[in-house]
Amino acid sequence: MYKKNSIPMSSVSFAYLKGGSLTETNETAGTSHLMEHLICHSFDKIRDDLQKNGITVNAGTSEEYIVCHISGIDHRVGRMVDQWADTILNPNPVSQEVFENEKKTVLKELAMYVADPVSRVLRINSVRRHYGIDSPLGTVESINSFGYEQYLEKLEMFRSPDEGLIIGPTYYSDKLDINNIDAIQSFDRKNITVVNDSGMPMVTGQDTPQKVLLWTNKNMISDNRRSAAAKILINMLSSGLNSPMYQEIREKRGLCYVLQGVQRSYYQRNAAFIILSDAPDEAKKVMEEILSNIPKYITKERFDIVKEMSIVEEEKHNIYLYENLFDELRRDLGFVYDAETEGITFEEILEVAKSFDLSEFFFYQE
Numbered sequence: 001m002y003k004k005n006s007i008p009m010s011s012v013s014f015a016y017l018k019g020g021s022l023t024e025t026n027e028t029a030g031t032s033h034l035m036e037h038l039i040c041h042s043f044d045k046i047r048d049d050l051q052k053n054g055i056t057v058n059a060g061t062s063e064e065y066i067v068c069h070i071s072g073i074d075h076r077v078g079r080m081v082d083q084w085a086d087t088i089l090n091p092n093p094v095s096q097e098v099f100e101n102e103k104k105t106v107l108k109e110l111a112m113y114v115a116d117p118v119s120r121v122l123r124i125n126s127v128r129r130h131y132g133i134d135s136p137l138g139t140v141e142s143i144n145s146f147g148y149e150q151y152l153e154k155l156e157m158f159r160s161p162d163e164g165l166i167i168g169p170t171y172y173s174d175k176l177d178i179n180n181i182d183a184i185q186s187f188d189r190k191n192i193t194v195v196n197d198s199g200m201p202m203v204t205g206q207d208t209p210q211k212v213l214l215w216t217n218k219n220m221i222s223d224n225r226r227s228a229a230a231k232i233l234i235n236m237l238s239s240g241l242n243s244p245m246y247q248e249i250r251e252k253r254g255l256c257y258v259l260q261g262v263q264r265s266y267y268q269r270n271a272a273f274i275i276l277s278d279a280p281d282e283a284k285k286v287m288e289e290i291l292s293n294i295p296k297y298i299t300k301e302r303f304d305i306v307k308e309m310s311i312v313e314e315e316k317h318n319i320y321l322y323e324n325l326f327d328e329l330r331r332d333l334g335f336v337y338d339a340e341t342e343g344i345t346f347e348e349i350l351e352v353a354k355s356f357d358l359s360e361f362f363f364y365q366e
């Protein structure tokens, strides 16, 4: 039997009114969304603290707003909310290099939604349904022609904005952040200046191939403790904005938009996966470099952050456990090895890194 854990979860959002794509012209279509990405750099310096506290950070752009969220366990959100709000309300300009790389990432994101018909239907029409049409993503041309000077000018709008809304803390569920969506939709729209309501250039289907790169560790791990260590290692490498893979592949080079590392158990054996969406061959080289020189890319400091995050994640996981029969079953069968996390040392991580097999890289072209 599993008892319901009643740790409260919450979420706080900040919406920049007048920040969305309705304020764009045909020439600047999609630049609000790019601004959203750039604004998120303002909390670079608190990334580690956010991750340590197991706080999920995200942002989105609609026709009317740019919204930034944080969510997680109540008291941990409370601990970080002021610092986060300070950075969001006064975003610092990024360097020209960061600007150019973020542009590349946004173009990858655009290509991803445009290229894949399933993504177009699911992501744009369902998950992003409050965005209406897919106009917030803009066009390749308008994003390409948006310069650094224009960015600096546009950034002024976001510094100490006089029209913004803090939503929350609201009840948050991992399943669906419906309260936030409702709150955002119920905003009074009368203060929004609609610069262009004559119909944005729609993003139409283009023949952009998607190349998905998947790495899996062929050496399955059957020992619980090593499995827990491998899970931490995968998260150290690929999860969080300060992880080496995110840094090297997305941030410094703009090579892909989605980067995800997972550790899965199958019948008491464990495998690690790292997946990149729309990855060029260059991304594979970077990933190979990191995976074959793991000690060079991980630090004890990063280990401490990710281990703490893993413990918070378990805390969160336990909240939903009773709701999820499948998870419960898995735990009954001993397929979840989280209990070992607490005792794992950095030395064990380095040991497990040696067992990673670099031979299994797959490219899927759609």
Ligand SMILES: [Zn+2]
Binding pocket: 033, 037, 109
């Ligand atoms: Zn985006």
